[in-house]
Amino acid sequence: MREGLKAAKVVQTLERLHARIRERFPDAGLTQVAQELVDIAKATSARARRVSEPFVLLRAAVGVVIVATIGLLGWVVIHSPLQNLTLSPDITALAQGLNAVVNLLVIAAGSTWFLMSLEQRLKRRRALKDLHELRSFAHVIDMHQLTKDPTVVLSKQRTSSSPAREMTRFQLTRYLEYCAEMLALIGKLAALYSEYTRDPQIVGAVNDVENLSTDLGRKIWQKITILSDLDESQAKA
Numbered sequence: 001m002r003e004g005l006k007a008a009k010v011v012q013t014l015e016r017l018h019a020r021i022r023e024r025f026p027d028a029g030l031t032q033v034a035q036e037l038v039d040i041a042k043a044t045s046a047r048a049r050r051v052s053e054p055f056v057l058l059r060a061a062v063g064v065v066i067v068a069t070i071g072l073l074g075w076v077v078i079h080s081p082l083q084n085l086t087l088s089p090d091i092t093a094l095a096q097g098l099n100a101v102v103n104l105l106v107i108a109a110g111s112t113w114f115l116m117s118l119e120q121r122l123k124r125r126r127a128l129k130d131l132h133e134l135r136s137f138a139h140v141i142d143m144h145q146l147t148k149d150p151t152v153v154l155s156k157q158r159t160s161s162s163p164a165r166e167m168t169r170f171q172l173t174r175y176l177e178y179c180a181e182m183l184a185l186i187g188k189l190a191a192l193y194s195e196y197t198r199d200p201q202i203v204g205a206v207n208d209v210e211n212l213s214t215d216l217g218r219k220i221w222q223k224i225t226i227l228s229d230l231d232e233s234q235a236k237a
Contacts, residue, residue, distance in 0.1 A: 005188065005191055005192060005195055007041075007044075007045030007048065007049070007192055008045070010041060010045070010185060010188050010189060010192070011038070011041045011042055011045060013185060014034070014037055014038045014041045014182075014185055015038055017034060017178065017181055017182065017185070018031070018034040018035055018037075018038050020178070021034045021178050022034070024171075024174055024178075025171075025175065028175075029144060030144050030175065030178060030179070033140060033141060033144060033182070034178070034182065036137075037137065037141075037182055037185070037186070040133065040134070040137060040189070041185075041189055044130060044134070044189045044192060045192060047126070047127070047130050048127075048130075048192040048193045048195065048196055049196060050123075050126075051123050051126075051127055051193060051196045051197045051199075051202070052196035052197060120199065123197070123199075124199055124201055124202055127193055127197070127199075127202045127205070128201065128202065128205055130193075131190055131193065131202070131205040131206065131208075131209055132205075134186050134189055134190050134209050135208070135209050135212060137186060138183055138186050138209070138212055138213050138216055139216075141179050141182050141183055141186070141216070142179075142183075142216045142219075144179060145175070145176055145179040145220055145223075148167075148172055148175060148176060148223065149223075150169075150172060150176075150223050150224075150226045150227045150230065151226065169227055169230070172227065173224055173227050173228075176220050176223050176224050176227075177220075177224065179220050180217045180220040180221060180224070183213045183214075183216050183217040183220070184213060184217055186209065186213045187209060187210040187213035187214065190205075190206045190209035190210055190213075191206060191210060193205075193206050194206050
C-alpha cells in the first residue's frame with residue numbers, strides 16, 4: 001500500500017524548524033514568521049482532510065430536493081396534454097403541452113446537476129482560498145531574505161538607507177537555509193490537498209504553489225552557493 005504524505009510529520013518538521021530558528025535568531029522577525037507557519041500548518045492539515053469528507057447535511061438537502069423535483073415532474077407528465085393524445089385531436093394544445101414538458105425536463109436536469117455539483121464547488125472554493133494563503137506566505141518568506149545579499153555581508157560601504165547587515169557569514173548562511181526550508185515545507189503543505197482530492201483545479205493550484213516555492217527556494221540556494229564560494233576563496237587565500 002502506498003504511503004502518502006503525512007500531515008502530522010510536516011507539522012512536526014515545522015515545529016522543529018521553528019525551535020531551531022528561535023534558538024539561533026531569537027529576536028529576528030523570521031522567528032515570528034516560522035511560528036505563524038506552524039499555526040498555518042496545523043490548520044492546513046485539518047482543512048486538507050475536510051476536502052475528502054462528505055457534507056452530510058448538504059447531501060441530505062440535495063437528495064430531498066431531487067426527489068421532490070422528480071415527483072413534481074411525474075405529476076406534470078401525468079396531468080399534461082400528452083395523456084389526452086388519443087382523446088383530443090388538438091395539435092396546438094398538444095404542441096404546447098409537449099413544449100412545457102420539455103422545458104421542465106431541461107430545467108430539472110440543469111437544477112439537478114447544479115445541486116449535485118454544489119458540494120464539489122464549495123470544497124474547491126475553500127481549498128483554493130487556503131492554497132492562496134500558502135502562496136501569499138511564500139512571498140512573505142521571500143521578503144525576509146530579499147535584503148540578505150551575500151556579496152555585501154561583510155562590506156563596510158553603506159549608505160544611511162542601507163538595510164542593517166549585522167550577521168556573520170555563518171549566520172547569514174543559516175538564515176538563508178531556514179528560509180529555503182520553510183519554502184520547501186510550504187510546498188509540502190500544499191501537496192497535502194493532492195492526498196485527499198483529484199479535482200483538477202485544486203491539483204493545478206497545488207502545482208502552482210509547489211512551483212513557486214521551488215523557484216523562490218532556488219534563488220536562496222544561489223545565495224548560499226555564493227557564500228560557499230566566498231568561503232572557499234578565503235580558505236585558498
